[in-house]
Amino acid sequence: MSEVKKAVQYPKDLMGLSKAEYDLVLQIMGRVPNTVELGIFSVMWSEHCSYKSSKKWLKTLPTKAPWVICGPGENAGVIDIGDGDAAIFKMESHNHPSFIEPYQGAATGVGGILRDVFTMGARPIANLNALRFGAPEHARTRHLVSGVVHGIGGYGNCVGVPTVGGEVNFHPSYNGNILVNAMTVGLAKQDKIFYSAAAGLGNPVVYVGSKTGRDGIHGATMASAEFTDDSEEKRPTVQVGDPFTEKLLIEACLELMNTDAIVAIQDMGAAGLTSSSFEMASKGGMGIVIDLDKVPARETGMTPFEFMLSESQERMLIILKPGSEPQAEAIFKKWELDFAVIGHLTDTGRMVLRFNGEQVGDLPIDPLAAASPEYDRPWVKTPPQKPLGRVNHPLPFVEALGRLIGAPDMASRRWIWEQYDHLVRGDTAQIPGGDAAVVRVEGHPTKALAMTTDCTPRYVFADPVEGGKQAVAETWRNITAVGARPLAITDNMNFGNPERPDIMGQFVGAVEGIRAACLALDYPVVSGNVSLYNETNGKGILPTPAIGGVGVLDDVATMATLAFKLPGEAILLVGRTNGHLGQSVYLRDICGQEAGPPPSVDLKAERTNGDAVRLLIGKGMVSAVHDCSDGGLAVALAEMAMAAGFGAEVTLPSGDAFEIGFGEDQARYLLTCPAEQAEAVIAAVEAAGAPIMKLGLTGGDALTFQGLGTISVAALKSAHEGWLPGYMAGK
Amino acid sequence: MKARVHVSLKNGVLDPQGRAIGQALHSLGFADIGEVRQGKLIELELTGALAAKPKPEIEAAVKDMAQKLLANMVIENYSVELVG
Amino acid sequence: MKARVHVSLKNGVLDPQGRAIGQALHSLGFADIGEVRQGKLIELELTGALAAKPKPEIEAAVKDMAQKLLANMVIENYSVELVG
Amino acid sequence: MKAALITFPGSNRERDMRMALTKANGGKAPLDVWHGDSELPKDIDLIVLPGGFSYGDYLRCGAMAANSPIMREVKKRADSGTRVLAVCNGFQIACEAGLLPGALMTNAGLQFICREVNLRIETTASEFTRKYRKGQTIRVPVAHHDGNYTLDADSVKKLEDEDRIAFRYADPLGTVAPETNLNGSVSNIAGIYNAKKTVLGLMPHPENATDPVCGGMDGYGLFESIAESLA
Numbered sequence A: 001m002s003e004v005k006k007a008v009q010y011p012k013d014l015m016g017l018s019k020a021e022y023d024l025v026l027q028i029m030g031r032v033p034n035t036v037e038l039g040i041f042s043v044m045w046s047e048h049c050s051y052k053s054s055k056k057w058l059k060t061l062p063t064k065a066p067w068v069i070c071g072p073g074e075n076a077g078v079i080d081i082g083d084g085d086a087a088i089f090k091m092e093s094h095n096h097p098s099f100i101e102p103y104q105g106a107a108t109g110v111g112g113i114l115r116d117v118f119t120m121g122a123r124p125i126a127n128l129n130a131l132r133f134g135a136p137e138h139a140r141t142r143h144l145v146s147g148v149v150h151g152i153g154g155y156g157n158c159v160g161v162p163t164v165g166g167e168v169n170f171h172p173s174y175n176g177n178i179l180v181n182a183m184t185v186g187l188a189k190q191d192k193i194f195y196s197a198a199a200g201l202g203n204p205v206v207y208v209g210s211k212t213g214r215d216g217i218h219g220a221t222m223a224s225a226e227f228t229d230d231s232e233e234k235r236p237t238v239q240v241g242d243p244f245t246e247k248l249l250i251e252a253c254l255e256l257m258n259t260d261a262i263v264a265i266q267d268m269g270a271a272g273l274t275s276s277s278f279e280m281a282s283k284g285g286m287g288i289v290i291d292l293d294k295v296p297a298r299e300t301g302m303t304p305f306e307f308m309l310s311e312s313q314e315r316m317l318i319i320l321k322p323g324s325e326p327q328a329e330a331i332f333k334k335w336e337l338d339f340a341v342i343g344h345l346t347d348t349g350r351m352v353l354r355f356n357g358e359q360v361g362d363l364p365i366d367p368l369a370a371a372s373p374e375y376d377r378p379w380v381k382t383p384p385q386k387p388l389g390r391v392n393h394p395l396p397f398v399e400a401l402g403r404l405i406g407a408p409d410m411a412s413r414r415w416i417w418e419q420y421d422h423l424v425r426g427d428t429a430q431i432p433g434g435d436a437a438v439v440r441v442e443g444h445p446t447k448a449l450a451m452t453t454d455c456t457p458r459y460v461f462a463d464p465v466e467g468g469k470q471a472v473a474e475t476w477r478n479i480t481a482v483g484a485r486p487l488a489i490t491d492n493m494n495f496g497n498p499e500r501p502d503i504m505g506q507f508v509g510a511v512e513g514i515r516a517a518c519l520a521l522d523y524p525v526v527s528g529n530v531s532l533y534n535e536t537n538g539k540g541i542l543p544t545p546a547i548g549g550v551g552v553l554d555d556v557a558t559m560a561t562l563a564f565k566l567p568g569e570a571i572l573l574v575g576r577t578n579g580h581l582g583q584s585v586y587l588r589d590i591c592g593q594e595a596g597p598p599p600s601v602d603l604k605a606e607r608t609n610g611d612a613v614r615l616l617i618g619k620g621m622v623s624a625v626h627d628c629s630d631g632g633l634a635v636a637l638a639e640m641a642m643a644a645g646f647g648a649e650v651t652l653p654s655g656d657a658f659e660i661g662f663g664e665d666q667a668r669y670l671l672t673c674p675a676e677q678a679e680a681v682i683a684a685v686e687a688a689g690a691p692i693m694k695l696g697l698t699g700g701d702a703l704t705f706q707g708l709g710t711i712s713v714a715a716l717k718s719a720h721e722g723w724l725p726g727y728m729a730g731k
Numbered sequence B, C: 001m002k003a004r005v006h007v008s009l010k011n012g013v014l015d016p017q018g019r020a021i022g023q024a025l026h027s028l029g030f031a032d033i034g035e036v037r038q039g040k041l042i043e044l045e046l047t048g049a050l051a052a053k054p055k056p057e058i059e060a061a062v063k064d065m066a067q068k069l070l071a072n073m074v075i076e077n078y079s080v081e082l083v084g
Numbered sequence D: 001m002k003a004a005l006i007t008f009p010g011s012n013r014e015r016d017m018r019m020a021l022t023k024a025n026g027g028k029a030p031l032d033v034w035h036g037d038s039e040l041p042k043d044i045d046l047i048v049l050p051g052g053f054s055y056g057d058y059l060r061c062g063a064m065a066a067n068s069p070i071m072r073e074v075k076k077r078a079d080s081g082t083r084v085l086a087v088c089n090g091f092q093i094a095c096e097a098g099l100l101p102g103a104l105m106t107n108a109g110l111q112f113i114c115r116e117v118n119l120r121i122e123t124t125a126s127e128f129t130r131k132y133r134k135g136q137t138i139r140v141p142v143a144h145h146d147g148n149y150t151l152d153a154d155s156v157k158k159l160e161d162e163d164r165i166a167f168r169y170a171d172p173l174g175t176v177a178p179e180t181n182l183n184g185s186v187s188n189i190a191g192i193y194n195a196k197k198t199v200l201g202l203m204p205h206p207e208n209a210t211d212p213v214c215g216g217m218d219g220y221g222l223f224e225s226i227a228e229s230l231a
Ligand SMILES: Nc1ncnc2c1ncn2[C@@H]1O[C@H](COP(=O)(O)OP(=O)(O)O)[C@@H](O)[C@H]1O
Pocket: A128, A129, A130, A131, A163, A164, A165, A166, A167, A168, A413, A416, A417, A431, A432, A433, A434, A435, A436, A437, A453, A454, A478, A629, A630
């Protein structure tokens, strides 16, 4: 090695590799790599593909439970949902591309996550999206919101997968770096799940889908680079999505999966043919030979480098059983897709690339994979926030509520989700606007899946550990609030530059919090994605570990929704209210302060309170359920009233009205039930060990807080429904 | 006075619409069709002070509109033509 | 040999897209813009026997494509131009 | 009733449609027909063109599907009286194919709209709506980007005179007004019949309102009407 090292002449363009990494390349290759080979190292060792900064910490997350069929490491996570059925899901980021070209960036993000899920044999049944934009008044925000929403809708609507949920925040820290995280949930039979490990000496390697063009060359390395002002230059790397082809690809792949022709299958995601072929061979301990001239090309004159690094969309790589090529080809021809045998598996442990009869690349697979860098980046613990001092309340209580309900982070997202087809496939039992979306399980008379995405970045910023816990707990709570049993999560870790110890500290803290919550709630991580370097000119985003949760509802007929159902019903509050105002939206949006520690998450209380609520829902004892999150008790009540179109009269628990009404204490749910059954409900909850109290009665056309004031449901609704459409119309 | 702005996808950018149109023409029996690309043609009626300006200035103004709104410069090109 | 088919909405058919573009241009400060209409420009590469035919025959073939597929004659007009 | 359900590349509501048809037809599923087939089974009483994005809605919604081999056969059958139900993208295909008059343009608001709407039943003198009351409003969802029904004024008058308007976008009380016009459609039209009233095209999705748990039952009457008429 030292001989090689002595002679090192670093190429001008290291393609994003560090000098130390280049030294390692020389050591592995035993010679100077050619451009194609260096390109392959560069993408395989990019942050995006190698998880080099995060691996050490991700390993600490709990990934096992009796119902986990496949945890992280495959294209998506797989859980057992009973009756031989499996739910397959994952969330993935497309942040940088969406900032550069919001429509296509978001669209191809949806396309990519769909492929991760159907590649495993699942029929995609639902999409969700977790979005973060800059301040509404920032010059580019409106354009980005519009482009991203149209892109998600344009793609999802066309492929015919309902988009059933998500979340949206606005904050100046995302001004130069928006977050677009897309999640797909699919359904498969447990005995029909497909994996990506290549096997079978001599087996054909088959390329299907769209042709390869010069799209997004080096996109994977771009996704791992920080933005600077010259990133405008990187524009040609934008990829264009073709949802029509994706739809055909889904149908064709699922049709092929019904035969037994497939040995292994993998989508071509970031770093296209490179990472897909490399990972399949590596996982199976095989070698692979690829004839790049056989790859269907969209443009003439493409080079081996371009074929290997293209990120053209809507493509898959399949290892077939020998002899099944004609059958497979017939299916792809029927769906008018390209099909080409481009290589075969070997036992050499090497990846050999050929082009025009010449060998243009030869790399050892295991050493490259094994040497994939892993860093223990220096980090510092995020210092605790100073306790919140005295708060001045600038507005009367109900006026503050009226203002808060129409604030950018609190206003209705209807303008967004009405542009998404959330009904296609006919199984959507709970549409967006509730706590979690509910989608029935095909072929089962009563079973359904509940799903949600959540994260409160301002909490994570103030205290990564508590914030990490909270994100997980909130998904668990939202799934519980519709009556379902939370089963597992996927995570999408969006952070700034990991080479900065304070940012790395946020990451480490958030992972610790997520881990604690997953353990306490029996709610493992089965898939995920990391997006680092989300910063512009040295300014990082709020740390945003978006969590996607999935649960199962045994009988969809018992499903709870958040709207009040009838006037005259009792309103009950489960969970303890201390009035924690630190890092609340009320404090930020009404009092103009982002301060104090976030609410702490008592995971034991989460579990006790949630289990009690779920039990009540299952027994049909409650008529409406809603968890308390952003905006606290007052906002949660307002949301239930707006959904019903009628109000309520309540007395807040004793204490400072603003703290009690707007504090964001965790582990709380609001319930309604017929007044005469309130005692039975209270008794049941207390028997389960959870605190519960009565707040008042539903009815009337206004929301009245005893001693504090009244606000009409119509006024709440107009503030809540008005903000986003008004903002998007340029008002 | 009118301006026509022709917005087309940059070379090398995938044009799914064009591809699908090409396939549909083939299946209608039009065999001798190679690549198909679909673009937009936006016709603007120019009025007021702008219409009275010398051509190069009008052209510059329309180019400005194309860059700011009509074309998505990340993936599209445009050309401007003044008519009448 | 290339053919360009310009497909535009018939006069009198409301063009919501064109209207929205006009409004957006106004709010960007381009005041002197009257009516805006958005049409499609479809570019077809002609190959094989077709490309070798005399121009009038090619034109007839492309018109046939336009009527059968490229334009919806209920609401749209088209014009054909041969290039190169 | 023997129904044929046609799938085009890019159709995506054929499954929803199959569930609704099967339920209303005593558990008997429709026959699936692939767009590339050039023939339909002989003894079909109903042809269904489902929703979706045939050919990605590229060029114009429905334009390419209208030219697929199976549509020649569908037109022949429709001419000889076989009933056709064309929903959403199916409606767009039917207009493009000339089975129904008019065209569907981009929504006036230029956005995709997925939401429940109120439809007023304009006529019950049809095999498709006889289970409803005239003037009744039903709540069914829409999910489309190009549902802006366009037709010249004389032809609209003709549709009216011939009782061929099936549904209009209305408010919950059945009032039809500019404010209840979802997408810019002429005269708030959501669905129309051909001259013989054997072909119905509509933008909304009654098939997504045929289950108490998912969307309610307001659309079920349409399927019951068809099944009863063609029993
Ligand atoms: N980008 C989005 N796409 C689809 N639905 C969304 C989106 N953002 C928010 N929603 C929906 O709006 C509702 C309110 O969202 P949110 O305030 O995040 O809910 P919660 O506080 O219960 O987590 C939810 O039903 C959610 O799924």
